[in-house]
Amino acid sequence: MVLEVETTLLQKLGDQEKIIEKINTEPVVEVTGTAEHQPVETESKKHKVKTEILCNLKKFIGLYQGTDPKRRDKLPKIRPNLKTKERIDIINKEMINLLEESDSISKTQCLIYCGALTVIQHMGIKIQKQTLRTERKDPRWKIRLETNIKQIRRKLTKICASDKGNLSAKDVKRILKVKNIKGGDKNYNEKLAVFNPWVVTCEVVA
Incomplete structure (x- = not known):
């Protein structure tokens, strides 16, 4: 009976030594503040x-x-x-x-x-x-606007030439294609009538 008690005590002591050894080997984590103070530091x-x-x-x-x-x-x-x-x-x-x-x-x-x-x-x-x-260069937005204006003026010039009959058939087809106008359309004349304001605008600008 005495041996059993001693054996039990030795086992408990051994378990305690293992626990102490485990605690000593674990890394220590330093705590600089509570969780309540962390958000305050972040907001600050x-x-x-x-x-x-x-x-x-x-x-x-x-x-x-x-x-x-x-x-x-x-x-x-x-x-x-x-x-x-x-x-x-x-x-x-x-x-x-x-x-x-x-x-x-x-x-x-x-x-x-x-x-x-x-x-x-x-x-x-x-x-x-x-x-x-x-170097002194114009900003890109200004260059883009000037390029777009030149392209629009070029198209208007072709439209004016087409209205006066001074444009090749190839250029006429290209312009009509941009406006989605085909010669075989039933409402071809109506579409051309809508297209005429572009010609008027071109003549006014010119």
């Missing part, structure tokens, strides 16, 4: 980031307002991610109020440029030398 950090972004935006607007867009640095592209999206959301919310006060395209363009520059700077992206504008 977000508020600090927002304050910095809005201060930089205000600084850039004062710096670039009234400057020639052609003389401004060309901004590099950035890869979209969650951090970038958060910064852009802050800028967009502030832009709603700023754009309401803008009374010209140049001011609107300046605000958009400063907003993009603020995000790029806050993301730590540097503007390299090769991305700076060394």
